[in-house]
Amino acid sequence: MKAPICNICLKTEDQLCSHCQNKLDDGKITDKEVEVSRILYELSDNNPSLQDSEIVQVLDADRVLVVVTSEGDGAKVVGKRGRVVKKLAEQVDKSIRVVEQASEDREVIKGLLSPGEIESINKVYTPDGTSRKVVVDEEYKQKINLSVDELEQFMEDITGTGYTISFEEV
Ligand SMILES: [Zn+2]
DSSP states (O other): OBOSSOHHHHHOSSOOOHHHHHHHHTTSSOHHHHHHHHHHHHHTTTOGGGGGOBEEEEEEOSSEEEEEEOTTOHHHHHOGGGHHHHHHHHHHTSEEEEEEOOSSHHHHHHHHHTTSOEEEEEEEEETTEEEEEEEEEGGGGGGSOSOHHHHHHHHHHHHSSOEEEEEEOO
């Protein structure tokens, strides 16, 4: 399993090696990523698909924990019949959303918005330059479990590009 922390730190419980500790101190990884990486590593004993997966990032929202995997690894982290995410949800007491990295931002955004769907992604011209607006049918607003602020922050965290989100009647 590949994770934001190294293989040695996956297996320990309290301390981090100096390399991982530095990453934590520099804000390159978060406490939540350390915690979730270790939980998933423990679960990999009984869920072999996890052993061959890569956890890229863990994003913590109020009600949801977003686990970002490398492309193609989403199903491995979800586990058979959702077994892994169910266990993880119990331990962190939040619902879990697994999103795969993708070369197309649209795919990442789709994963974050699930079960909502993208109506359109529009370029918006502002005095500060261009921005991109993702339009989603407002009927999904309550079903996504992530606030607009959280969605916008996570879209940028994962894709590196700024998007705004707009729930609209379509
Ligand atoms: Zn380490």
